[in-house]
Amino acid sequence: MLFSSLFNRGEENMKMETKPTPQPIFNISKHGMFILLCLLPALLLVSIFIYYPLCKGMIMAFQNYSLFDLTNIRFIGLQNFKSVIVNPDFKQALINSFYWVFFSLIFQFMIGFVLALMMRKKFRGRGIYQAFVFFPWAMSGFLIGLIWRWMFNGQGGVINDLLLKMNLFDTPIPFLADPKWAMASVIMANIWYGVTFFGIMLLAALQSIPEELYEAAKMDGANNIQQLFHITIPYIMPTIIATTLLRVIWILNFPDIIYAMTNGGPAGSTHILSTYMLEKIIYDQDYGQASAIGVIIMILLSFFSIFYLLATKFNKVGDF
Amino acid sequence: MRRARRIFTLLCFWLLLLGMIAGCNSNTNGNDSKNEKNNDVVTLKMIESLTSPSRTKLLKEMIQKFEEANPNIKVELISPPLQSADEKITQMLMAKEDLDVLEVRDQTVKQWSNNGFIEDLSRYTNNWEYWDSLNDAAKHGATSIDNTPYFIPYGIYQKTLFYRKDWFEEAGLEVPKTWDDLYKAAKALTDPSKNRYGYSFRGGAGSSDYVEFMTWAYLGDKINPADGYFTKDGNPMFSTPEAKQALEMFIKLYKDASPPDSINWSYPEMVQGFTSGMTAMLIQDPEVINTCIENMEEETWATAPLPKGPESRVAQQTLGTAGWGITSYSKHKDEAWKLISFLSHPEQNLYFAKNNSLIPIHKSAGEDPFFKEGYFSSYIEMNSKPDEYLIADRPVHYKGWGQFRATAEKDIQALLLGKSSIDSVLEKWSDYWKKEKEQQNN
Numbered sequence: 106m107l108f109s110s111l112f113n114r115g116e117e118n119m120k121m122e123t124k125p126t127p128q129p130i131f132n133i134s135k136h137g138m139f140i141l142l143c144l145l146p147a148l149l150l151v152s153i154f155i156y157y158p159l160c161k162g163m164i165m166a167f168q169n170y171s172l173f174d175l176t177n178i179r180f181i182g183l184q185n186f187k188s189v190i191v192n193p194d195f196k197q198a199l200i201n202s203f204y205w206v207f208f209s210l211i212f213q214f215m216i217g218f219v220l221a222l223m224m225r226k227k228f229r230g231r232g233i234y235q236a237f238v239f240f241p242w243a244m245s246g247f248l249i250g251l252i253w254r255w256m257f258n259g260q261g262g263v264i265n266d267l268l269l270k271m272n273l274f275d276t277p278i279p280f281l282a283d284p285k286w287a288m289a290s291v292i293m294a295n296i297w298y299g300v301t302f303f304g305i306m307l308l309a310a311l312q313s314i315p316e317e318l319y320e321a322a323k324m325d326g327a328n329n330i331q332q333l334f335h336i337t338i339p340y341i342m343p344t345i346i347a348t349t350l351l352r353v354i355w356i357l358n359f360p361d362i363i364y365a366m367t368n369g370g371p372a373g374s375t376h377i378l379s380t381y382m383l384e385k386i387i388y389d390q391d392y393g394q395a396s397a398i399g400v401i402i403m404i405l406l407s408f409f410s411i412f413y414l415l416a417t418k419f420n421k422v423g424d425f
Numbered sequence: 426m427r428r429a430r431r432i433f434t435l436l437c438f439w440l441l442l443l444g445m446i447a448g449c450n451s452n453t454n455g456n457d458s459k460n461e462k463n464n465d466v467v468t469l470k471m472i473e474s475l476t477s478p479s480r481t482k483l484l485k486e487m488i489q490k491f492e493e494a495n496p497n498i499k500v501e502l503i504s505p506p507l508q509s510a511d512e513k514i515t516q517m518l519m520a521k522e523d524l525d526v527l528e529v530r531d532q533t534v535k536q537w538s539n540n541g542f543i544e545d546l547s548r549y550t551n552n553w554e555y556w557d558s559l560n561d562a563a564k565h566g567a568t569s570i571d572n573t574p575y576f577i578p579y580g581i582y583q584k585t586l587f588y589r590k591d592w593f594e595e596a597g598l599e600v601p602k603t604w605d606d607l608y609k610a611a612k613a614l615t616d617p618s619k620n621r622y623g624y625s626f627r628g629g630a631g632s633s634d635y636v637e638f639m640t641w642a643y644l645g646d647k648i649n650p651a652d653g654y655f656t657k658d659g660n661p662m663f664s665t666p667e668a669k670q671a672l673e674m675f676i677k678l679y680k681d682a683s684p685p686d687s688i689n690w691s692y693p694e695m696v697q698g699f700t701s702g703m704t705a706m707l708i709q710d711p712e713v714i715n716t717c718i719e720n721m722e723e724e725t726w727a728t729a730p731l732p733k734g735p736e737s738r739v740a741q742q743t744l745g746t747a748g749w750g751i752t753s754y755s756k757h758k759d760e761a762w763k764l765i766s767f768l769s770h771p772e773q774n775l776y777f778a779k780n781n782s783l784i785p786i787h788k789s790a791g792e793d794p795f796f797k798e799g800y801f802s803s804y805i806e807m808n809s810k811p812d813e814y815l816i817a818d819r820p821v822h823y824k825g826w827g828q829f830r831a832t833a834e835k836d837i838q839a840l841l842l843g844k845s846s847i848d849s850v851l852e853k854w855s856d857y858w859k860k861e862k863e864q865q866n867n
Contacts, residue, residue, distance in 0.1 A: 142435055146442035172515060173824050175540045194835070258694070259686025260620060260703060276617075282628075282688040284842065368630050371688050372838035387512070388831035390536070 165396035172390035185397035194373050195398075198381040204288060205295070205363075205377045206356045212296045214349060217303020222337075224304070225311045235308075242301040250365025253294035257281050257366070281367050284374035291363050291375050298362065303348060310344035311337065346417045353413075354406050378402050465497055467760045471526040472503040472517070474510040474533075475747060483780050491767045498760050500526075518542040521754055525761040529576035529750040531566060531743075535821050537750075538575050544751040546574045549762045555787070558771060562808070562816070563786035566746025569818060575750055577769045580783030582745030584638065585803045587699060587707040587717065589614075590727045600729045604642065604674050607706065607732045611682035614705040625698045625707040626683035628841055629691035633833035635708070638731070638742045639675055641817055643667040645737025653743065653817040654858050661858035663851045667734070672840070672847050679841050688841050710745065714800045715782035728803040730814065740807075741815040748786075825861045832857070 133141065169181045189195050224235060241249065256263050259279035268274050280290045318336050327335065338345070360379040363369065369376035369384060376384070378398060385395035473484065481504045488500045505513045511533055517524055518537065529543060537543045550556050550567075559567070562581045567574045586607075588600060592614055601607035611623025627635050641648055644667045647656045654662050662668055679687065684703065687694070692709075699707040700720040707713070708731065717726055731740040749768060751761045767773060771787040778785035779795055784804055790796055797805060807814040820826055833854065839845040 139431060139435070143438050146438045149442065150445065171824065173536055173539065173827075175519070260684050260698070261701065277686075279685045279688070282686045367689060368691075370629060370835070370838050372842055372844060373835045384831055389828040391828070 162396045162399055165392055166400045168393050170391070170393040170396070172392065181393070185393045186401070189394050189397050189401070194376065194381065197373055198376040198378050201288065201375065202357060202377040202379075205292060206353055208292050209295045209299060209356050210349065210352055212292075213299035213352065214303050214345075216296065216300045218307055220300065220304040221307035221311055224308055239301045239305055241298050242305065244298075246298065246359060246361025247365045249294060249298050250362040253290070253297075253362070254281065254366045257290050257294075282371060284371055287367055287371060287375045291366050294362050294366060295356065295359070299352065299356070302352065306344060306348045307341060310341035314340045346414075350410060350413055353409065357402065357406060378405075466499055467497060467757050468499045468501055469525040469757055469761055469764060470501050470503065470523050471749075471764070472505070472510075472514055472524055472528065474505075474507075474514060474528040474530060476504045476507045476510055480781055483777065487768060487773060487777065488764075490773075491764055494767070495760075495763060498763065500764060518752065524752045525755040525757050526749055526751060526764055528747060530747040531569060531745055531819075531821065534570050534575050534750075538570050538573070541753055543575050544753045544755070544758065546577070546751065546762070546765075549766070550574045550577075553766060555766075555769065555771060558787050558789065560786060560788045560791075560808075562744050562784070563746070565816070566744055567748065569746070570822070576748040577750075577765055578746040578748035578786050579768065579774060580747070580778050580781065580786060582710045582712075582747070583784060583804060583807070584708050584710060584731060584742055585807070586729045586731055587709060587713060587726060588729060589699075589702075589705045589725060591725045592705050600727075601706075601732050603735045603738075604639065604671075604732045605735045608674060608678055608682065611678060611706060615682045620703060622684045622687075622698075622704045623682035623706060624678055625690070625695040625704040626679050626687035627690055627692075627695055628679065628688035628838060629694070630834065631691050632837045633830050636672065636675055636833070636837060637819070638740075639671040640668045641741035641815075642732070642734035642739065643671040643674075643737060645734055645739045645741065646815065647737075648741065648815075648817050650815065650817040652820060654820045655862070659862075661855040661862075663854040663858065667737075668851055669847060671734075672851065676840060676847070688838055711784055711801065711804065712782040718800075728800050730803050730807045733813070739813050739815055741817055743819050744816055820858075820861075823861045823865055825857065825864075829854075829857060829861075 166185055167180055167182060169177065169179050169184075171177075220238060224231060224238070228234075255261075257265075257280040259265060259277050259282055262277075262280070264280070265274075265277040269277060278286060280286045314337065318340070319332060322332050322336055357377070358379055360377065360383050363375055363377060363380045364383060367375045369380045379402065382395045382398040382402070385391050385398060389395075471488075473481065481502070485502060488502060492499060510528075511530070514524075514527055515533075515536070518527075518540075519542075527543070529537065534543070556564075559578075560581075562583075563578045566578045566581065567576060586601070593600065593610070596613055598610045598613060599606070601610050607624070614623040615621065637653075640662055641653070644656065644662055644665060647665070647667070648662060649655050649657045649659075656662055656665060684690075684698065687698070690698070695704075695707055696709065696713055696716055698704040699713075700717060714728070731742060733740045749765045751758055751765070755761055768777070769786065771789050774785050774787060775790050775793060777783070778790065784801070785793075785796065791805060791808075795801065836845065836850045836853065840847065840850055
């Protein structure tokens with residue numbers, strides 16, 4: 106789209122103009138040149154701040170790059186990838202990543218969708234209510250992790266306190282100390298955080314559905330559930346596909362909550378790929394291996410995105 | 426008209442880009458050089474690592490005094506958040522960003538000196554009148570790498586035992602002298618129904634430090650103090666029967682006398698557990714003294730020397746040091762040293778150590794009643810008996826040191842959860858250090 110306008114629109118303009126115009130350089134019209142010059146500053150910034158670090162990171166994945174000794178940086182082929190993959194912690198982190206993304210996404214989406222449906226109808230104080238609901242999204246993930254860490258505290262945490270007071274349990278549950286509970290606990294915190302994103306995005310999409318569609322459906326005798334499945338969901342499908350895809354990418358790349366709550370523990374049971382990568386940087390100071398994990402995450406996400414878009418007929422999603 | 430609009434739009438885009446680039450470039454440099462030319466004022470850039478709001482305030486106060494005494498030097502203090510401070514400093518050093526004075530710690534000194542980021546200060550310390558007034562611990566910390574002074578410590582971090590004096594008196598218990606005593610007392614004071622436990626256990630980040638000094642206590646003088654994870658005969662310390670006893674004790678302490686949640690506890694939870702009245706004992710650094718004074722009633726708590734190994738009859742720990750160093754590429758090294766020597770002056774250091782709850786670096790501070798009596802006296806006692814309270818160095822000069830800590834923390838949690846056995850973990854750690862030593866020797 107962008108490139109077609111770059112090369113064609115100028116020609117169309119030329120056809121429309123009666124007086125002869127000078128021959129464009131490199132076959133790019135004057136208009137195209139103008140667009141290029143406008144885009145160049147942005148392109149430069151994107152290259153410096155996104156593509157340069159990205160390429161640098163990819164190169165580091167093939168280097169012996171340890172902060173312990175920066176005087177000995179050299180290419181070592183696939184050694185970093187080998188060292189990472191053979192480590193049993195990596196396998197555990199990979200499996201955990203799947204649980205982390207899957208359960209976080211499903212619940213975030215469902216609760217966010219219900220919230221958006223509830224807020225679609227006008228009611229008194231909706232603005233204030235919306236502001237409160239969307240509040241978590243404005244907070245730092247690390248801070249959220251710290252708050253939930255204290256809430257889930259096995260001894261003095263508010264969640265245990267409530268459970269004990271409601272007589273649901275006799276003894277406090279060591280949420281973050283027991284591997285069976287730890288993963289569920291960090292996922293719960295992540296759900297709380299991410300619900301609002303779906304709430305905001307889906308609400309925006311819902312508000313774009315013309316009211317006439319519902320009126321027509323009502324006249325045809327459709328009930329609420331039929332309206333939901335035949336009007337609401339199909340209408341906002343492009344938003345659903347785009348947001349879920351974005352969330353999968355973001356959730357997998359989001360170590361903040363886990364890092365603050367459990368630091369991957371107990372015994373590595375809550376490590377996901379991105380927290381494992383942080384561990385390689387912070388403890389081992391091995392930027393080479395950490396970059397290798399980063400590249401693996403990128404490859405996984407690229408494959409996922411392609412399959413997801415193919416499976417959901419991505420052309421309906423539009424430009425994004 | 427249209428053409429003018431186009432040119433205007435284009436101009437806007439490019440001006441925006443130029444504006445951003447100019448924004449990225451710190452313009453203080455320009456001001457500095459102007460100042461330098463006009464008034465001969467040198468601006469030093471200083472960065473701290475173990476940042477806390479109260480400490481930053483204290484430092485700024487001291488810097489102000491320095492600036493008053495040296496009107497031709499200005500100091501700009503950078504205070505990054507504690508969590509990522511060392512990484513931030515490393516990145517600044519790698520990019521050779523403007524920095525003159527920096528906080529160097531025992532954890533970072535090897536890496537930074539290895540990469541040539543920090544200056545050997547011997548040409549300054551050789552002529553420094555207070556070098557010989559430094560206590561042994563401070564000197565040891567300053568020259569721990571290659572026998573070269575890369576930084577001047579501002580204080581010493583050493584662990585001591587904090588205990589609930591009132592609970593001990595109530596239960597008629599003696600202050601523990603050995604790890605066996607500590608376990609017995611901790612068990613006696615544990616009552617989960619009252620949410621009361623004997624010991625503030627550390628199972629989360631930093632847990633390997635606790636296994637380390639327990640193992641050292643059990644092994645006593647068999648440890649090679651210069652190469653702390655190996656015995657004097659060159660074997661990894663984890664391959665000894667004493668290491669097994671220490672690890673067994675470590676697990677017993679968790680299972681019988683510590684909150685179940687403490688498998689995940691690190692610094693804040695341990696301290697909170699003690700100050701909130703959940704746990705009876707805590708082993709921590711001296712800065713916790715200030716936290717306890719602020720949060721606990723007087724006479725309810727006290728400090729005591731570290732517990733000893735049951736057979737070795739000695740306790741052994743490492744000295745944590747942090748201090749001020751100069752970047753190797755600083756353009757104002759002499760001025761930077763002026764600042765460091767000012768901060769390290771006995772009077773200034775005593776003031777800093779008192780307010781920051783640290784062990785001071787000068788011998789003269791031992792005579793100060795603040796340290797001689799009261800909560801710091803356990804430190805004075807430990808330092809006055811060097812045969813009973815030994816000092817060993819961590820193997821920070823091995824490449825695999827950082828990785829070992831990460832691995833060990835996971836293994837410790839697996840042990841506490843009953844997912845691995847003591848023997849298999851010790852074997853894994855012994856192999857790890859054997860390999861590290863082989864690699865180091867090659």
